[in-house]
C-alpha cells in the first residue's frame with residue numbers, strides 16, 4: 005500500500021485544483037513543484053506592496069457560473085475589467101476595436117460612419133488582393149485587411165503580431181485571425197465573458213486556499229528522482245511537459261516564450277492602466293504591464309508611493325527558458341499526437357494542464373476541466 009493516493013507533479017492551477025477536490029474526497033495527496041514557490045504561472049511576488057504577476061499578466065474571466073462561484077468560495081474576486089490601450093507612435097487607441105477606437109482612428113462619431121469607413125477599407129483590401137491574383141486571403145496580412153481594413157491593420161495589428169510571433173504577417177497563416185471582434189458601441193471591456201476579476205489580495209491567496217492542509221514540496225523536480233516519486237503514490241497527476249515525461253523519444257515540442265523586464269518606478273502612477281500594448285514594430289517589447297492597477301483603484305493607487313512595471317519581450321523558446329505558448333503548427337500538433345497516444349495508454353497517470361496537454365489554456369477552462377474530472381469520479 006502506497007503512502008499517497010495521488011502524487012501531483014506541478015502546483016499550478018491544474019495541480020492545485022486537483023489536489024483540492026481529491027482531498028475533499030478523502031484522498032491523500034502530495035504536491036511537488038520544481039520551482040521555489042507554489043502556484044505555477046499565476047504566482048505573484050510582492051514588491052513594494054504590489055502583487056507582481058511574475059509570469060505575465062493574469063486576468064481571470066469566465067462565463068461559467070460554477071467556476072466563478074467556486075473560485076470566489078476560495079477567495080473573493082475584485083471588479084477589475086481588462087481594457088488595454090494601444091500606443092502607436094505615441095498616439096493612444098482603445099482596444100478591443102470599438103467606437104472609441106474608430107473615433108480615435110478616423111474621427112467618426114456614429115456607428116453608421118464607422119461601418120461605412122470599415123466597409124470602404126475592406127473593399128479596397130479585397131480589390132488589392134484580387135488584383136494580386138488571389139480569391140481568398142493567403143496569409144495573416146491579407147486576412148486582417150479583408151476583415152478590418154488597412155488603417156487598423158497597419159497601426160494596431162501588424163507590428164504587435166510580428167513581435168509576438170517573431171515572423172512577418174505575410175508569412176503567418178491566415179487562420180490565426182479568422183475573426184476579429186469589431187464592436188460598434190463604446191465599450192472597452194476586452195472580454196465578452198460574464199464574469200472577470202482578480203483575487204482580492206492576489207493569486208497566491210487562491211493557490212494557498214486550494215492547497216490548504218495539503219502536503220507540498222517546492223524545489224523538487226519529479227525527474228531528479230523519478231523512480232522514487234513513482235513508487236510512493238497509487239496514481240500520478242502530471243502537469244509538466246508531456247515530451248519530457250517520455251524522455252523526448254519522438255523529439256521536442258516547441259514553444260514561444262516571453263522575457264519580462266521588471267522596473268520599480270518612484271512614482272505612484274506610471275501609465276494609468278494595467279496594460280498598454282506597443283503596436284509599432286520599432287519598439288522591441290509588445291506591452292507594458294503596471295501591476296498595481298490590477299488590484300488598486302482610486303485613492304489606493306496614490307496611497308502606494310511606488311509602482312512596478314514589466315516590459316514583455318516575446319521570443320523563441322530554448323532549453324532552460326520557461327515554455328509559455330504552444331506552437332500549434334502542423335509539425336508540433338503531429339508530434340503532440342504521438343505523445344498523446346502513449347499517454348492514453350497509461351493506467352495510473354493523469355495528464356493535465358497547459359504543458360501536459362500541450363494547449364493554450366486560460367485559467368477558467370483549467371478549473372472547469374478539473375471540476376469535470378471530479379464530477380464523474382468517486
Ligand code: FAD
Nearest residue numbers: 014016017018038044045060062063226244357358366367
Ligand atoms: P502551470 O501554471 O504552468 O503549472 C505547471 C507547474 O508544473 C509549474 O509550477 C511547473 O514548475 C511545474 N512542473 C513542471 N515540470 C515539473 C517537474 N518535472 N517537476 C515538478 N514540477 C514541475 N489565463 C487566463 O485565464 N487569463 C490570463 O490573462 C492569462 N494570461 C497568461 C499570460 C501568460 C504569459 C501565460 C503564459 C499564460 C496566461 N494564462 C492566462 C494562462 C494560465 O497561466 C494557465 O491557464 C494556467 O497557468 C495553467 O495552469 P497549469 O497548472 O496547467 O500550468
Ligand code: UDP
Nearest residue numbers: 090099160161162164165168181281282283
Ligand atoms: N493583437 C494585435 N494587437 C494588439 C493586441 C492583439 O494585433 O494590440 C493580435 C495579435 O495577433 C495577438 C492576438 O491579437 O496574437 C491575440 O492577442 P491577445 O492579447 O488577445 O491574446 P494573448 O496574446 O494573450 O494570447
